[in-house]
Amino acid sequence: MxxxxxxxxxxxxxxxxxxxxxxxxxxxxxxxxxxLGICSALAITVSVEQALVMTASxxxxxxxxxVVISLLRNLIPSRIRIxxxxxxxxxxxxxxxxxxxxxxxxxxxxxxxxxxLIITNCIIMGxxxxxxxxxxxxxxxxxxxxxxxxxxxxxxxxxxxxxxFGAGKIFGIQLFGDRIEGTGLYSVxxxxxxxxxxxxxxxxAVGLIIWVQRARNKALIExx
Amino acid sequence: MKSIEKMMRKMEPxxxxxxxxFHPVWDGFYTFLFTxxxxxxxxxxxxxGIDLKRTMFMVVTALIPCLLFGIYNTGHWHYVATGETxxxxxMFGDKVIYGLIKVLPIVIVSYAVGxxxxxxxxxxxxxxxxxxxxxxxxxxxxxxxxxxxxWMVAVATIFAVVLGKEVFGGTGMxxxxxALTARAFLFFGYPTMMSGDKVWMSGIADVxxxxxxxxxxxxxxxxxxxxxxxxxxxxxxxxxxxxxxxHWSIMDSFFGMIPGSVGETSTLAILLGAALLxxxxxxxxRIMFSFVAGGLFVGFLANAFAVNEYMMLDPLHHMVIGxxxxxxxxxITDPVTASQTNTGKFIYGFLGGALSxxxxxxxxxxxxxxxxxxxxxxxxxxLIDHYVVGANIxxxxxxxKTKAA
Numbered sequence: 177m178x179x180x181x182x183x184x185x186x187x188x189x190x191x192x193x194x195x196x197x198x199x200x201x202x203x204x205x206x207x208x209x210x211x212l213g214i215c216s217a218l219a220i221t222v223s224v225e226q227a228l229v230m231t232a233s234x235x236x237x238x239x240x241x242x243v244v245i246s247l248l249r250n251l252i253p254s255r256i257r258i259x260x261x262x263x264x265x266x267x268x269x270x271x272x273x274x275x276x277x278x279x280x281x282x283x284x285x286x287x288x289x290x291x292x293l294i295i296t297n298c299i300i301m302g303x304x305x306x307x308x309x310x311x312x313x314x315x316x317x318x319x320x321x322x323x324x325x326x327x328x329x330x331x332x333x334x335x336x337x338x339x340x341f342g343a344g345k346i347f348g349i350q351l352f353g354d355r356i357e358g359t360g361l362y363s364v365x366x367x368x369x370x371x372x373x374x375x376x377x378x379x380x381a382v383g384l385i386i387w388v389q390r391a392r393n394k395a396l397i398e399x400x
Numbered sequence: 401m402k403s404i405e406k407m408m409r410k411m412e413p414x415x416x417x418x419x420x421x422f423h424p425v426w427d428g429f430y431t432f433l434f435t436x437x438x439x440x441x442x443x444x445x446x447x448x449g450i451d452l453k454r455t456m457f458m459v460v461t462a463l464i465p466c467l468l469f470g471i472y473n474t475g476h477w478h479y480v481a482t483g484e485t486x487x488x489x490x491m492f493g494d495k496v497i498y499g500l501i502k503v504l505p506i507v508i509v510s511y512a513v514g515x516x517x518x519x520x521x522x523x524x525x526x527x528x529x530x531x532x533x534x535x536x537x538x539x540x541x542x543x544x545x546x547x548x549x550x551w552m553v554a555v556a557t558i559f560a561v562v563l564g565k566e567v568f569g570g571t572g573m574x575x576x577x578x579a580l581t582a583r584a585f586l587f588f589g590y591p592t593m594m595s596g597d598k599v600w601m602s603g604i605a606d607v608x609x610x611x612x613x614x615x616x617x618x619x620x621x622x623x624x625x626x627x628x629x630x631x632x633x634x635x636x637x638x639x640x641x642x643x644x645x646x647h648w649s650i651m652d653s654f655f656g657m658i659p660g661s662v663g664e665t666s667t668l669a670i671l672l673g674a675a676l677l678x679x680x681x682x683x684x685x686r687i688m689f690s691f692v693a694g695g696l697f698v699g700f701l702a703n704a705f706a707v708n709e710y711m712m713l714d715p716l717h718h719m720v721i722g723x724x725x726x727x728x729x730x731x732i733t734d735p736v737t738a739s740q741t742n743t744g745k746f747i748y749g750f751l752g753g754a755l756s757x758x759x760x761x762x763x764x765x766x767x768x769x770x771x772x773x774x775x776x777x778x779x780x781x782x783l784i785d786h787y788v789v790g791a792n793i794x795x796x797x798x799x800x801k802t803k804a805a
Contacts, residue, residue, distance in 0.1 A: 365549050365551070367552075367592075367593070370589050370590065370591055371589035383567075384563075
């Protein structure tokens with residue numbers, strides 16, 4: 177193809193681009209369909225607040241990373257592309273971590289190593305490899321938004337279940353009365369479920385979400 | 401019986417009627433009352449009168465001695481802890497009534513909630529109702545303390561039936577034992593209601609420690625006291641393991657005059673059930689035998705290399721305390737979750753028994769290891785079968801080769 181003949185300019189929010197954002201939310205959810213990023217879903221979903229901060233961090237890293245990788249995609253030698261991707265994601269994670277420490281020190285302490293471990297989040301490397309390396313910056317950016325929101329939805333759903341039934345709270349507000357003083361529901365014998373606080377329950381919760389999603393979304397039912 | 405059958409036939413929902421969706425429920429009740437009269441009309445199929453319903457019913461019958469003894473034992477320890485009696489046969493009527501008040505509601509809640517969920521899924525999926533829950537519903541009350549609040553029983557039953565069984569496809573498809581899933585849920589979810597020294601004798605949560613001690617009890621089970629031997633000497637419940645064995649004799653434990661979960665205390669009542677299950681061939685003797693063998697093996701091994709007081713405990717004592725006997729007869733033998741091959745059954749049972757005692761003796765944090773050992777063996781069962789079948793194929797291929805050569 178000669179340089180002069182340009183493909184017709186695609187509108188910013190064409191159908192294809194919109195699909196980049198909407199598909200990961202349901203039909204191609206990174207957590208429930210591709211089963212990526214499970215480790216962080218187990219570790220930080222004990223409260224909704226943590227889940228939201230984690231989602232925001234992943235969103236920032238993935239969006240910036242996808243754009244950077246997409247811009248560099250023609251310069252990166254394919255043999256060392258993983259190292260280059262790692263360098264990009266590592267620097268972005270450090271920036272996010274420092275910002276959290278500066279502005280949300282309590283939250284940074286609660287999330288502890290898990291912000292740093294965003295580097296190893298399969299969703300990020302997966303999107304770099306599968307999308308940003310082969311697409312222009314703007315679709316890459318939309319793809320990042322879609323995927324991190326898809327990840328965030330699952331995280332928030334799991335954390336809502338776990339915070340309500342594990343700690344009896346939502347956003348830190350006590351729902352059933354005070355556990356230690358024994359008021360409200362606790363006075364008639366209600367107890368918070370300790371299993372829900374433990375990491376294995378997050379796996380059960382993700383499993384339940386997958387179950388409900390597959391039952392509702394007929395496109396996902398596999399033939400066998 | 402004729403009139404009942406006529407009535408049932410009349411009530412059968414029509415395919416196009418408005419109750420068509422409830423056909424599985426009707427079918428469940430009908431086949432529960434009458435052996436289905438359908439005959440196979442193609443091919444050579446042999447039908448046996450012992451179908452799933454009869455099998456399940458036999459297991460429930462085998463559980464009755466444990467339930468009855470559990471009811472009495474619950475009442476007994478309540479009155480001992482409150483200081484009203486010390487003799488085992490004293491106040492017979494009061495103990496039975498107290499036990500009934502405590503245990504019966506748990507049984508009813510377990511059955512009502514579990515069968516409710518089962519019916520719901522059967523109607524939704526239009527499957528025939530399978531009676532897997534008849535046994536599970538009886539097992540759940542027998543493996544938890546009598547003081548467990550009813551709402552916890554309900555929540556645990558829902559969790560176990562939905563996540564332990566229905567997600568895998570219902571009765572006969574589950575990977576792990578459903579009743580033990582319910583117990584594990586309670587154990588990890590509400591540890592204060594499932595361990596410690598406040599729950600094993602009914603109704604002592606608010607009785608002060610001094611009163612209990614004055615009445616000659618601590619509230620702990622033998623396993624709870626044994627677990628203290630894994631810690632520092634200052635925390636030991638008894639000065640030595642001999643003192644422990646003298647306080648709790650093997651004979652008392654065998655008859656079941658010890659605190660514990662409702663149905664697990666009496667090895668004698670469990671053996672009655674075991675006799676029925678073995679006689680009818682419902683439970684596998686291979687699994688039962690190797691489970692006990694595995695437990696004894698680790699028990700003797702611990703004896704031989706004893707480096708602390710707990711390891712010196714008589715292996716026979718291990719057999720009669722906690723849930724070991726109950727697990728050996730009713731839990732590990734569950735045919736759905738056990739190994740299917742005969743060699744596999746020996747390995748599977750041995751693994752479960754050996755692990756049970758290993759967890760007990762070597763992990764002070766979990767005084768009772770039977771539940772976790774059986775759940776672990778359940779998960780391993782398909783793997784064991786896989787290798788047993790593989791080995792068999794290899795052996796036969798080899799034989800074929802030598803024959804051809």
